[in-house]
Amino acid sequence: MRKLWSASLVTASLIASAVLPVGTAAAVPGTTLASAAQLTGRYFGAAVQGYKLAAPAYTGILDREFDVVTPENEMKLDATEPQQGRFVFTAADRIVDHAVQQGMRVRGHTLLWHAGQPSWLVNLRGAALRQAMLDHVTQVVAHYRGKILAWDVVDEAFADGTTGARRDSNFQRTGDDWIEAAFRAARAADPGAKLCYNDYGIEDWAQAKTQAVYRMVRDFRARGVPIDCVGLQSHFDPNRPVPADFTTTLRNFAALGVDVQLTELDVVGAGATQAEDYRRAVTACLAVSGCTGITVWGVRDSDSWRSSGTPLLFDANGARKAAYTAVLDALNGGARP
Template sequence: MTRALFNGRTGRWHRALTAAAVAGMALIGAAAVPDAGAASAATGLGATAAARGRYFGAAVQPGRLTDPVYTGLLDQEFNSVTPENALEWDAVEPARNQFAFTAAGLVVDRARAHGAAVRGRGLVSPSADHVAWVAALSADDTRAALRSHITAVLSHFRGQVGTWDVVSEAFADSGSVRPSMLANRLGPAYLEEAFRAARAADPAARLCYNDFGIEDLGLPKAQAVYDLVRDFRSRGVPIDCVGLESHFISAAAIPSTYGRTIAAFAALGVNVEITELDVGGSGTAQADAYRRVVSACIAVSRCTGVTVWGVRDIDSWRSNLTPLLFDAAGTRKPAYYGALSAMRICAVRC
């Protein structure tokens, strides 16, 4: 299958420097860099975010939960987790009415045992149009399958997963609804149907629309999502938040309008979340990029948190870009301190 790229982002597909260097840096952009020993479980990413009434989370791969370095970082640094691909439709319901919750359940159960919140990603992801058994269904049967899938998954995790990306990546770069089995059979109305079904299945859950390439409101795709949210809000369709995936191939890919885009979505009366953040690069440039992204979120009161898409660089879906906050050994990178300093500084200035 051919998949269009956005800043190194390939559809929905995520399958799968040292302390001396940090201490030697005087500044990260406008933010001072603490030495490597400054962060602790009490002052790390999740704890600092929580002190601001927000979360700082990570995407978690169930298969990594036996790695003590990986789980140590999870416990120390993050107060929210997202099961990385374990809640995608094909993973959870590979055959009709046959559900497989074990992998996702490992992440959810561990998070709850450690007091972390859980985001559910990939409930309906039309950009990954590969749920083979759906392809054989009629329009009416597709609608029934959509509702049944949402109801079963949210009912299973009711009270355990507080936020759901109900639909992810439903729009093309042109701003039109992405062709998919769902769109082709049900038309764009499937988006509304999905959100209404999710609210009925778990009235307490926060319901988000999530996408990549919507970080600049001047682009057609971002404007289409903005119009969708505005329409849903005006008609009482249940939507509580918008997720900006924010996969950036480099620091230079972060649009200058990023903060204004967050504020514009928030002005519609929904929360905004940075849901799948990673930034390719290293050193000072990468650190400043993380500082800018986190600062843009913290500066908007309705931007409730940030999730990085993985823990260490080796866990990333694009590990060749070294896009995360910890290196292969689990050592904090300058990027870590860029993110941490942004939350601390914004407590005073933002």
């Protein structure tokens, strides 16, 4: 009699587990970075080099693991407007077309940056430069209207150091309102795209640069300037690891009513130490509901702008590293929306 009763309990337990409602938290974890991030309501993307889309070894990883792509260089000013008024979108279009075919979304990077400027723009001054700047924003954003998840409208406009000052760029010399003007032009060209300010060195809440960007975003939000998100580039290394207050930084920016995104994440290093820094960065994002996604700055170590530091989740041969496992585990342990 006892054996029959025990068997009945086992049967009942199996039946109960078989009829768990769809979407129960005990569901199957994500098996790729994108699928695991999606379970938390976030995206997981990668920076892409368009000429590598012809390589199956590259696209095999890209298409399997990521759901958002960021053109690494193809949308920058020198690439899209090499001569004033002559726009070239071929390379960027290739990336956007690939993303659409694969069901991915696109982060536009970047409209205005102090570096990577064509000579014609460098030689302009004053009102002529301001008008050329706004024309560029309008034309590029309009070309991709409806196809871009978020634009890095302005990149790296604040100086390093302890002053919290704006960078002394040619754009800055057209007037303090140049960033605001750029955001307003971008919104007019595509009301549906998220508009982001993107910078490095703003991950530590105690830094003057972080505080300066925070004050700008707070001011923009108070005055109705159309800013929707802040991109924290998140380039880490042994001399600049993930700060202890990273979650605080993300939370404080998000409290202004903007999304926060890790836009260029990479970690110089290897093995368990690198894996732990990646885990900490991802966990910080997962702790803040307003942190809507993460982009790593490349696919394989060999694709990285600092490849000698082996900073990415896949090695040069495309094999998953310990850092990959740490990120996937962190995503699968993240809170569901």
